[in-house]
Amino acid sequence: MAFTPDGNTLATGGNDFTIRLRETRPAQVTTRICDSAHPRITKAQWAQHFPAVGFTPPCPTT
Secondary structure, eight states: OOETTTTSSEEOOTTTEEEEEOOOHHHHHHHHHHHHHOOOOOOHHHHHHTTOOOOOOOOOOO
């Protein structure tokens, strides 16, 4: 495991000899996760799981 000199990417290696490059900047990580998160959480699901918190889903709708 090692970071690139700018600290924006983490390189990891596994027992399967695969090397993966992982983005470390929060905005880019959030975008990647939100792009693959389907379906989005609905207002009803939010209310069920987070009843004391106003509806502010982490991924914007597109």
